[in-house]
Amino acid sequence: MTASKPSRLRRTVATLAVAFAASSCARLATVDPNALWKIVDLRCVPSQQATGTPGQCTVVDLDKRYVILKDIVGRSQHLLIPTDRVTGIESPFVLAPNAQDYWDDAWASRLYVEKSVKRPLPDDQLGIEINSQYRRSQNQLHIHIDCMRSDVSDALARHAKDTPDEWRWDTLNGQRYRIMRVTSLTQANNPFRIVARDNRGVAAMAVQTILVTGAGPSAEKDGWLVVNSGLDADNGSGTAEGLLDHACRVADGG
Numbered sequence: 001m002t003a004s005k006p007s008r009l010r011r012t013v014a015t016l017a018v019a020f021a022a023s024s025c026a027r028l029a030t031v032d033p034n035a036l037w038k039i040v041d042l043r044c045v046p047s048q049q050a051t052g053t054p055g056q057c058t059v060v061d062l063d064k065r066y067v068i069l070k071d072i073v074g075r076s077q078h079l080l081i082p083t084d085r086v087t088g089i090e091s092p093f094v095l096a097p098n099a100q101d102y103w104d105d106a107w108a109s110r111l112y113v114e115k116s117v118k119r120p121l122p123d124d125q126l127g128i129e130i131n132s133q134y135r136r137s138q139n140q141l142h143i144h145i146d147c148m149r150s151d152v153s154d155a156l157a158r159h160a161k162d163t164p165d166e167w168r169w170d171t172l173n174g175q176r177y178r179i180m181r182v183t184s185l186t187q188a189n190n191p192f193r194i195v196a197r198d199n200r201g202v203a204a205m206a207v208q209t210i211l212v213t214g215a216g217p218s219a220e221k222d223g224w225l226v227v228n229s230g231l232d233a234d235n236g237s238g239t240a241e242g243l244l245d246h247a248c249r250v251a252d253g254g
Contacts, residue, residue, distance in 0.1 A: 039069065067080075076117050078113060078145045079143065086140065089141070095196055106143040114126075129209070129240050134238050135209065150250050156170075156213065177229040182225075192210070210226065
């Protein structure tokens, strides 16, 4: 039976309304700098507390005070987001004596990238990264967890045997970064603390970006590389996210 014109019109209007609502939500997530915080604070944490399930998030760790959220960008990208209100890399909270080791937690959470691509990856093909205050869209601290660009991993391989705890400058993706090999990501080797040693104060930290990847196939054996740049450096950058590959081509042999 053929639908009447009013029925077809109502369905068309309803479809358009749904599409408009969806696009409006997408735009809101894009322009609202508190969108990530709202997902964590209003959805994921309450769901975990009430039902024992993480809701929209992949994981909610109430003890360590962070969530893991699958990013809408990319096949495998995940984000570590604190359940506390922390604006970003410039926040004094990340340097407090009792601050959570978010980098260590983010590194452990790389397994969700591997689950997304359905295969294990060497540690030097995985990266975790945070943008500067001036190169981010969200005002809630979030560490990107994803695959590395293969050409960047190849370039960083020359630092695999660097003497630990010493900065060495290099050019990656056309911009200047300094690289330090470390043997852990906690306590004094927490990347926030390492970078803050010679970038003291909120203003200095606000322009920094940090990426961490394995110094070799096994970070436990080979160590990690802390990659840092800043808007205040000569030909520096306020973001290292371009060193990641949100298409995760390394998982396909690319």
